[in-house]
Amino acid sequence: MPTLSRWLTAAAAALLVLVLVLALWLLATTSNKDTPAIGVPPAGSADAGFARDMAVHHQQAVEMSYIVRDRTGNEEVRRLAYDIAQTQANQRGMLLGWLDLWNLPKTSPDGYMTWMQGTHMSHRMKDGSLMPGMAATTQLDQLGKADGKRAEILYLQLMTAHHMGGIDMARACAQQCTVPQERKLAQGMVDAQQSEMKVMAGLLRARGSAPR
Incomplete structure (x- = not known):
């Protein structure tokens, strides 16, 4: 037995x-086939477009957060910047990981934001920025040259605008994307960034300033 x-x-x-x-x-x-597998969104879908564009959007937030970390000694701002950098770096990894899993390109030949055509955006692009809310190259240069309180104010203003554009994008994905996990992540971005905007508004008031 x-x-x-x-x-x-x-x-x-x-x-x-x-x-x-x-x-x-x-x-x-299945993943090596030219045609997408069942459950894989097409390259032109909101799912793929959001993953591609938000990965780029997040990368700039991480960059700005590391810049201000080196330009100020204020622990409150440094802690906020660290939290934003870590959160958005992790989310960016998830978005790029989904594109790899779906066997889809990380860039679109049609450019940025094409998946959002016809969608209302409350925050528009500035001159030289790639997407709504993103800072222009000249603004990043200003942040890199600022120090102390001036760096803190500029970072908080730029990140507030950055969050406003990101929230519009995330809200659109929460409504349009078809992959449940991605919709959940997008809604989580909306909730978290709205909360962070309140914190940043308070930090700006404490410095005698306000969002722009």
Whole structure:
């Protein structure tokens, strides 16, 4: 009887390995096809467009947060900047990971924001910025040259505008995207960034300033 038990255990383990191998083979062959697999959004979809564009949008937020971290010694602003940088870097990794999983390009030949055509944007693009809310190159240069209180105010103003544009994009994905996990992430961005905007407004008031 012990021998039979060991044989059944070994057979069950072998069967499990076989099932896993077949599953991995099916996943590999499916992802290598030119046509998207079932459940994979097309390249021109809101799901893919949001993942591509928000990854770029987030990258600038991370960049600005690291700049201000080196331009001020204020722990409150440095802590906020660190939280924003870590959160958006992690979310950016998820968005790029989904594009890899879907076997879709990380850039669109049609440019930025094409997936949002016809969608109302409350925050428009500034001269030289890639997407709504993003800072222009000249503004990033100003942030990199500012120090202390001036750097803090400029960062808080730029990040408030950045969040406003990002919230518009995330809200559009929460309404238009078809992948449940991506819609959930987008709605989480809306909620978190609205909360951070309130914190930034308070920090600006404490410095005798306001969002622009």
